[in-house]
Amino acid sequence: MMSPHWNLAMNIEPSSEGLALAHCRQHFLLGPRGPLFPYRLLQAQGLPVLVEHMLGSFDGGPVRLLELESPVEVEGCSWRTLRQLMLESDAKTFQLLGYATQIGTWARQHRFCGSCGAPMMLLPGERAMHCAQCEEQYYPRLSPSMIVLVTRDDEVLLARSPRFAAGVYSTLAGFVEPGESVEQCVMREVREEVGVEVRHLRYIASQSWPFPHSLMLGFHAEYAGGEIVLQPEEIEDARWFSLADLPPLPSKYSIARYLIELYRARRLGFEEPLLPS
Numbered sequence: 001m002m003s004p005h006w007n008l009a010m011n012i013e014p015s016s017e018g019l020a021l022a023h024c025r026q027h028f029l030l031g032p033r034g035p036l037f038p039y040r041l042l043q044a045q046g047l048p049v050l051v052e053h054m055l056g057s058f059d060g061g062p063v064r065l066l067e068l069e070s071p072v073e074v075e076g077c078s079w080r081t082l083r084q085l086m087l088e089s090d091a092k093t094f095q096l097l098g099y100a101t102q103i104g105t106w107a108r109q110h111r112f113c114g115s116c117g118a119p120m121m122l123l124p125g126e127r128a129m130h131c132a133q134c135e136e137q138y139y140p141r142l143s144p145s146m147i148v149l150v151t152r153d154d155e156v157l158l159a160r161s162p163r164f165a166a167g168v169y170s171t172l173a174g175f176v177e178p179g180e181s182v183e184q185c186v187m188r189e190v191r192e193e194v195g196v197e198v199r200h201l202r203y204i205a206s207q208s209w210p211f212p213h214s215l216m217l218g219f220h221a222e223y224a225g226g227e228i229v230l231q232p233e234e235i236e237d238a239r240w241f242s243l244a245d246l247p248p249l250p251s252k253y254s255i256a257r258y259l260i261e262l263y264r265a266r267r268l269g270f271e272e273p274l275l276p277s
């Protein structure tokens with residue numbers, strides 16, 4: 001597994017040195033040299049900053065996040081979605097942007113207490129917002145989600161959501177609901193989305209996924225019965241594909257791709273892929 005090149009370190013000494021990202025609702029400001037700007041340069045733009053967070057260090061220097069109220073125009077720059085940047089970035093930059101977008105989203109959504117409505121303050125030394133009235137802490141939100149490759153010998157069940165790029169098929173995924181285990185979620189989502197039953201669940205690996213704040217828990221599961229019935233609206237198509245003839249797959253940074261390539265490698269005796277970090 002690849003180890004991160006940047007470190008979470010909130011206690012970096014305040015100074016106006018280092019780099020910064022400008023983020024607003026899963027979009028990043030992009031300059032001629034990418035999404036990372038000298039902090040001083042961004043500060044000088046008079047941007048509508050909602051909150052500022054120290055993210056950590058990246059290639060040895062501090063990186064801040066400026067969460068903006070709106071995606072204002074900046075000369076010589078444009079705004080790009082995190083999804084576009086995923087396609088254009090190297091792994092460590094995507095990891096930094098994924099982390100930044102989760103912190104920015106949480107910071108934007110937790111300025112006021114959800115219980116009493118009072119303005120909240122950042123707890124010193126922690127990534128948490130604090131309501132003094134309720135004595136309540138709000139940490140960044142994470143949504144556990146399962147992702148599963150359903151297998152039947154040398155075939156795998158892949159599906160398309162109407163949101164996917166043309167031709168792309170992927171594994172099944174879904175959010176864990178209150179009161180259920182991840183295993184129950186796998187069984188339920190597979191039944192709901194494609195109408196089939198699975199058995200012999202095997203946990204493979206996990207991945208932080210910043211769209212918008214999922215923690216993906218990845219499985220392989222064996223087909224146990226039933227015909228494919230598509231869930232209306234959610235699933236546009238689902239089919240069995242032979243491992244020798246797979247359709248276009250999702251991003252190389254996705255655990256979906258990893259689960260498929262890992263199974264193929266194990267069945268066909270190829271070298272196993274590396275887990276995207």
Ligand SMILES: NC(=O)c1ccc[n+]([C@@H]2O[C@H](COP(=O)([O-])OP(=O)(O)OC[C@H]3O[C@@H](n4cnc5c(N)ncnc54)[C@H](O)[C@@H]3O)[C@@H](O)[C@H]2O)c1
Pocket residue numbers: 143145147170171172173174175189207209211212213214216250254255256257
């Ligand atoms: N990294 C990967 O390889 C990969 C691949 C596929 C999906 N995913 C992610 O898995 C997650 C779940 O997949 P899905 O979209 O198929 O889920 P899903 O099948 O549960 O359906 C999505 C719907 O569930 C509802 N929902 C329930 N709980 C929710 C919550 N906590 N947050 C948001 N919506 C919730 C919403 O109505 C939403 O439209 C998403 O974050 C998606 O981006 C990651």
Ligand SMILES: [Mg+2]
Pocket residue numbers: 172173174193234
């Ligand atoms: Mg789903």
Ligand SMILES: [Zn+2]
Pocket residue numbers: 113114115116117118131132133134135136
């Ligand atoms: Zn409160």
